[in-house]
Amino acid sequence: MPETSQVGMQYNEFAVAAEELSGGKIKVEQRINATLVTDAQTLDALMDGTIDFCHSFASYVVGTITDLAPLSIAGFYGGDDWPGFTTECHDIISSIYADFGIKYLQPVFNGYSAFVCTDRQIVKPSDFSGMSTRVSGIWVAKTVETWGGAPTTIDLGDLADAFSKKTVQAMPNGLNIIVPYKIYESTQYVTFTSIAEGFGGLLMNGDTWASLNADEQMLIEEAAKVFKANAYAISVENLAGYEKTIEDEGRNTVYRLTPAEQQEFVSQALTLYTEMEQEVGPKGIDLINILKSINGVS
Numbered sequence: 420m421p422e423t424s425q426v427g428m429q430y431n432e433f434a435v436a437a438e439e440l441s442g443g444k445i446k447v448e449q450r451i452n453a454t455l456v457t458d459a460q461t462l463d464a465l466m467d468g469t470i471d472f473c474h475s476f477a478s479y480v481v482g483t484i485t486d487l488a489p490l491s492i493a494g495f496y497g498g499d500d501w502p503g504f505t506t507e508c509h510d511i512i513s514s515i516y517a518d519f520g521i522k523y524l525q526p527v528f529n530g531y532s533a534f535v536c537t538d539r540q541i542v543k544p545s546d547f548s549g550m551s552t553r554v555s556g557i558w559v560a561k562t563v564e565t566w567g568g569a570p571t572t573i574d575l576g577d578l579a580d581a582f583s584k585k586t587v588q589a590m591p592n593g594l595n596i597i598v599p600y601k602i603y604e605s606t607q608y609v610t611f612t613s614i615a616e617g618f619g620g621l622l623m624n625g626d627t628w629a630s631l632n633a634d635e636q637m638l639i640e641e642a643a644k645v646f647k648a649n650a651y652a653i654s655v656e657n658l659a660g661y662e663k664t665i666e667d668e669g670r671n672t673v674y675r676l677t678p679a680e681q682q683e684f685v686s687q688a689l690t691l692y693t694e695m696e697q698e699v700g701p702k703g704i705d706l707i708n709i710l711k712s713i714n715g716v717s
Contacts, residue, residue, distance in 0.1 A: 494688030
């Protein structure tokens with residue numbers, strides 16, 4: 420992502436905190452806009468030491484780190500306490516990454532998902548029924564299928580044209596994508612939710628972490644905590660701005676899901692965990708159970 424994007428601003432907070440807390444002894448060199456490695460190359464590059472840190476989405480890495488699959492569905496968290504949610508999941512996520520020689524530092528808040536559609540207001544899962552729905556990731560596609568939609572993959576740069584031609588009719592995605600990419604301008608209906616958008620976080624190469632002394636490790640962890648808090652604040656501020664942009668322009672019919680309506684989406688999405696339990700290991704099962712409990716699903 421570019422330096423001026425939400426993700427760019429959020430990760431800059433880590434670099435700044437690391438330098439400030441260490442009195443300038445630790446400096447994080449940022450390589451924005453995929454100038455070092457692409458998203459698809461990031462996990463391998465981190466594990467082989469080409470890079471020391473990275474931003475990583477669970478949906479990008481589940482092919483290798485299978486036990487993270489529970490975090491890659493749309494609807495993995497539909498509550499209103501993101502910091503508390505991520506604290507509750509921290510130990511199990513750390514343990515899963517550690518099995519691959521990766522130090523998990525802290526999560527990044529990517530904001531909330533919204534549903535955009537050309538044909539109808541989406542207020543219940545069945546409103547996706549029969550519609551071509553843009554997705555990214557295997558488990559997001561399966562989530563959309565549980566809601567009745569027909570998942571399809573289209574590059575973000577082609578989305579506005581695809582919506583205009585109705586090649587694609589609907590999409591669940593973060594407002595941090597829907598507004599900056601002006602996707603709402605090509606759709607009639609927007610439904611706001613507080614369903615967390617894709618789980619991602621700050622990762623560190625395990626060997627690099629192990630090479631630090633105890634004081635340096637403490638500084639990195641403190642910088643990561645600053646990053647988590649500041650990244651959350653940035654996203655919350657942006658969310659308010661994104662919603663205001665859509666509402667002020669007045670081109671869309673806007674609806675906000677009630678808690679009961681939202682729970683229907685989340686509960687239906689989490690039915691995928693029955694299938695997923697056959698594909699993950701014991702730690703993946705533990706993560707599923709934690710997510711079910713947090714989301715109030717038995």
